[in-house]
Amino acid sequence: MKLYIYEHCPFCVMTKMIFVLKNYPVETVYLLYDDVQTPMQMVGRKLLPILEYKPNRFMSESVDIIHYMDRNIGEPQVILPVVDEVGQWVKEVERFIYRLTYPRWIRAPFPEFSSEEAKKYFYKSKDPSGRGFMSDLADPALLQRAQRAIDRLENILVDYPLIDLTQPISISSLSLFAQLHSLSIIKGLQYGPIIDKWRQSTAKTFFIPLNDEFAN
Known part of the structure; x- marks a missing residue:
């Protein structure tokens, strides 16, 4: 898997955490902020994080990536959002x-x-x-x-x-x-x-x- 992120982005920080929680290796790729073409080709929008979970298969949105990893790698460990x-x-x-x-x-x-x-x-x-x-x-x-x-x-x-x-x-x-x-x-x-x-x-x-x- 490859995870495309920005260093400053709080949503990218969250997605990095799920890979540590699952003890699952991922290649981290940092994009320049003016790189519009790469995310557009992947998901049709300029936004990160983006996870390439299979060759040429991409997923955006931090919560979706977290839930995907939690459902598919090991036992579920993430408690869904609650009002607290x-x-x-x-x-x-x-x-x-x-x-x-x-x-x-x-x-x-x-x-x-x-x-x-x-x-x-x-x-x-x-x-x-x-x-x-x-x-x-x-x-x-x-x-x-x-x-x-x-x-x-x-x-x-x-x-x-x-x-x-x-x-x-x-x-x-x-x-x-x-x-x-x-x-x-x-x-x-x-x-x-x-x-x-x-x-x-x-x-x-x-x-x-x-x-x-x-x-x-």
């Missing part, structure tokens, strides 16, 4: 997180932005109005909103277990790590001990480093 505090928190953060991450992702050493053409395409596709998303980089209101969300999560995770690969895992846990992975690109956010232990443990378990190293 963690899932609600993730959806709340999704409403504003991209305004903070767009201007940071483009400055990070991710393979999808390794050419000037790829960076220009990202700017154009994420800012068609020309307003300039770089203006959100240091927006104090947005940064405070992110910090308040993290502070609330500290209480939510008090009784939330660390991930154990021998036990069933909620899809909420996968999406939670994906969002914390995105948040880690934002320099200056303060994590309480419960969140920090959970995110660091999950990063180690799934061999997916956080973005703390190039937070900006």
Whole structure:
């Protein structure tokens, strides 16, 4: 199998996690952000992740890929989406997180932005109005909103277990790590001990480093 992804993409992070959970080898392929032709030929749209699960057979959408792997490789281990505090928190953060991450992702050493053409395409596709998303980089209101969300999560995770690969895992846990992975690109956010232990443990378990190293 081949998994086509972007390094920054939270949905791609989730799909990488399922292969570790299943202990199943996959070839990871990073596309440049301005590579429109490759995903169009595969699934008719420019989006990632895309899984080539059989020669010239492709599947998109992170949840579909996760469910496919869970159904077809080993015993089912992923608990289907439920309405819980963690899932609600993730959806709340999704409403504003991209305004903070767009201007940071483009400055990070991710393979999808390794050419000037790829960076220009990202700017154009994420800012068609020309307003300039770089203006959100240091927006104090947005940064405070992110910090308040993290502070609330500290209480939510008090009784939330660390991930154990021998036990069933909620899809909420996968999406939670994906969002914390995105948040880690934002320099200056303060994590309480419960969140920090959970995110660091999950990063180690799934061999997916956080973005703390190039937070900006």
